[in-house]
Amino acid sequence: MAIDFHDPGNRGTYAGREASADWRDAVAGIVDPAGLRVADIGCGGGIYAAAWASLGAAAVVGVDFSAAMVEAAAEANRGRPNLAFRQGEAARTGLPAASADIVFARALIHHLADRAACFREAWRVLAPGGLCLVQDRTPADIALPGSPEHLRGYFFEVFPRLAAVEQGRRPDGATVERELAAAGFTGIRATTLWETRRRHDSAAALAADLRGRTGRSILHELSDPELDALIRHILDRLPADAPIVERDRWTLWWGRK
Template structure:
């Protein structure tokens, strides 16, 4: 069944790793983060809120619709005044007009049935000349074949029924760009990025991560027995010894609010 983001047991599913340097390099190729006020919409456990701070953002407001996740991330960053976390919707963040210099939405839009209300909200809370960055996967991104570093592709080889489901909830690159332009964003562009998700010291470490369905909402579509079958499938295709690097291809759209 679909992941329940409001369940306390899932509240740390998106908090247990650090963003890779490959992500930071991609972001800095699009915007200068130093000294900027950033809104992380759909912040989850704060992985990318923390990453923005590491690359120079002066303040980060994290917004998530899950009370459980917000309470968990508040405890994680308690006492650090660089961060503010609050419950809100992507279409109703509770952030004041024109307050943010960068609005960042990662792995959010594939959960949304429409884009317009969320783009309008991002536009509202951005200061003049502020930037919106949306990071997600397109139908083409998720259809890439499996390999020793692109493990996600093996999931769909093992369970082909999941690929149509996954593609159906992904927005095309053209649609996102068009909707951003219609919402008033200028200089809309997109790049593709291979981001290292995590490096595992051993296959056993990867297997435990899969059993916990950590940070992968798609795995909640599988039963526990199916997870074990997936682990066996991967074990036949991945190195038995040494580190395993898991990478994903993402699309990042960027646009700028007019002055």
């Protein structure tokens, strides 16, 4: 069963870690957020909203449709005056027009039935000259094989039905570019990013993380016995007694208003 983002029991699913240095470097190569206003749409537990603030953004507002996620994000960032969180939809954020210099959406668009409405809302929220930055996986990102660094590939190797779920809900790069252009964005560009998700000190630590299904909504499609089988498959392919650096490949798209 897919994750219920509104369930208070899942409120910490997308919190409790920090954005990686490779994500920060990639973003810094696209835009300098120092002194700018950022709207993080689909902010989840606030991991990346906090990262934008740490990169020097003057003000960051995170928007998520889940009250539980918004509450978790606010708690995790209590006492940071340049960070705020509110409940809202991707196509109806409730933010004022022209109130942001950067609109960011990570791991959001594959959940949306109407991406065009989300991009039109980003256009509305952005000030003239503002940047829309979207991060998600494409079918090409998903198709990469499993390896000790790319553990996600093993998910689909063991359970091809998970690959079918992912392929069915992830737009290809050209489609996203067309939809951004249709919303009015110009100078659209795209690149790929290998983002470190987490460093696991041991195979046992990785197994515990996978069993917790933290931040991996696709694994909510598996039963507990299936999840155990996947963990065994992965551990059999990892070097013994060595730290594990888990990385995922993403695509980044951006364009200007």
